[in-house]
Amino acid sequence: MGFLKEFKEFAVKGNVVDLAIGVIIGAAFGAIVSSLVSDVITPLLLTPALKAANVDKLDALIWNGVAYGKFLAAVINFLFIAFVLFMLVKGINKLKKKQEEAPAAPAGPTQEELLAEIRDLLKNK
Numbered sequence: 777m778g779f780l781k782e783f784k785e786f787a788v789k790g791n792v793v794d795l796a797i798g799v800i801i802g803a804a805f806g807a808i809v810s811s812l813v814s815d816v817i818t819p820l821l822l823t824p825a826l827k828a829a830n831v832d833k834l835d836a837l838i839w840n841g842v843a844y845g846k847f848l849a850a851v852i853n854f855l856f857i858a859f860v861l862f863m864l865v866k867g868i869n870k871l872k873k874k875q876e877e878a879p880a881a882p883a884g885p886t887q888e889e890l891l892a893e894i895r896d897l898l899k900n901k
Contacts, residue, residue: 805860806853810853813856817852822834831845
């Protein structure tokens with residue numbers, strides 16, 4: 777499916793309420809990921825690097841007046857959000873593909889086959 781055609785279908789079929797719910801859930805998800813990065817990942821993984829820089833929190837990492845820590849925290853947040861969303865979309869696409877590939881229910885006998893069976897049964901009587 778072409779990119780423009782796919783975008784057109786998205787734009788035309790998009791529902792404002794669905795998009796609003798997505799934005800709200802996305803904001804809540806962003807807060808969860810921010811907490812994960814600042815409260816779990818930073819203390820566990822970045823503690824040695826922060827101790828070497830004599831800093832307690834990533835946000836406090838400042839060098840020559842530039843707040844590198846805030847930037848690094850934003851990059852880590854983005855990477856985690858992007859990765860989780862990628863996995864979510866990948867899973868949804870996999871489910872859609874399974875639904876599309878599911879074999880159709882076998883069709884019953886055709887009209888000609890049924891008539892042939894009736895004819896054969898009548899001949900045998």
